[in-house]
Amino acid sequence: MEMADDPVKTNPGHYLENDRVRVLEYRDEAGETTTPHRHPDSVMVTLSAFSRRLSTEDRVFDTALAAGEARWLPAQSHSGENTGDTPTHAIFVELKSPPLSPEASPLGPA
């Protein structure tokens, strides 16, 4: 199974980006599947109700969400399948690795 690291490459929908977050919009139609991709720690906000199956090489997770929900998505790799009969529409707020202030830099070589 080939892994494409970044969901922006496999399933485009780039919304906004700055030093702290990247925000993606995701849409698909009933029955569509994604290629495998990796999410950093993220908050997903659902803009439609949808049913999905998330899969890795050895695990499957089925979920059904209403519109207007917010869920924590810990960093993970998976592929997704729209298992319902309606489109998926969601916003992903991806958290970037915390920037370190100069005062907090390690002293000396690591």
Next chain:
Amino acid sequence: MEMADDPVKTNPGHYLENDRVRVLEYRDEAGETTTPHRHPDSVMVTLSAFSRRLSTEDRVFDTALAAGEARWLPAQSHSGENTGDTPTHAIFVELKSPPLSPEASPLGPA
């Protein structure tokens, strides 16, 4: 003008919280106003279309957004007024201050 620091205290709607984010749901009706409150760096996702006036002691900002938009809200204090004729419904993904790894802690007293 008295400042209540935390919008959870003034306008409850706590959704989820962990080490990296706190997620709030906000709803109001046409014509309602909030007390002054402070937002940390946040991403706002609109679940309804709405028109709002944001005010500080010396500035006013009017905005109109569609449902399903995601906007960056840099840390700020303000009060808000629903200036449209429909309810506001939005999700705020508040970013917490970056946690520092033990390796990145300052050496010696600050």
